[in-house]
Amino acid sequence: MAQQPFGGFPPQQQYAFPNQPPARSKDSGLATVALIFSLFGLIGLVxxxxxxxxxxxxxxxxxxxxAGxxxxxxxxxxxxxxxxxxxxIAIPVLLNVAAKHGAFR
Known part of the structure; x- marks a missing residue:
């Protein structure tokens, strides 16, 4: 019988996950920027x-x-x-109100 090295413990088995695709980044930066631009629409239409x-x-x-x-x-x-x-909706309504109050005379 062969003696185990260093106190008799067998070597640890290494576990691997074969065919595992590399982890993809789920970055949502583009979506965040898009939402910010859309919300800035409250300030201006551009x-x-x-x-x-x-x-x-x-x-x-x-x-x-x-992406995420x-x-x-x-x-x-x-x-x-x-x-x-x-x-x-708002622009024609505001122009109508302004016209009724004499803004375009």
């Missing part, structure tokens, strides 16, 4: 367009599994479209 575009791009990347933040990207372009609808 930032809504990049928010909608970036929201669609981030949503497509999240659906393909290239699918829900945030969805919220970004929904908020962006709602801002456009809000401006489409």
């Amino acid at each position: 930032s809504v367009i990049p928010g909608i575009v970036l929201g669609h791009v981030a949503f497509a990347k999240a659906r393909r599994g290239e 933040g699918k829900g945030m990207a969805l919220a970004a372009f929904i908020v962006g479209y709602l801002m456009i609808v809000l401006y489409a």
Whole structure:
């Protein structure tokens, strides 16, 4: 019988996970930026367009599994479209009120 080295304990078995794909980053930075741009639409209409575009791009990347933040990207372009609808309603209403009060005389 062979003697075990160093006190008789057998060597530890190493466990490995074969065929494991490398961990992918679930970064949602693009979705975050898109949501911020869409929310800045409350200040001005100009930032809504990049928010909608970036929201669609981030949503497509999240659906393909290239990035995280699918829900945030969805919220970004929904908020962006709602801002456009809000401006489409508010601008004519405000112009009508201003016209009734003699702002354009």
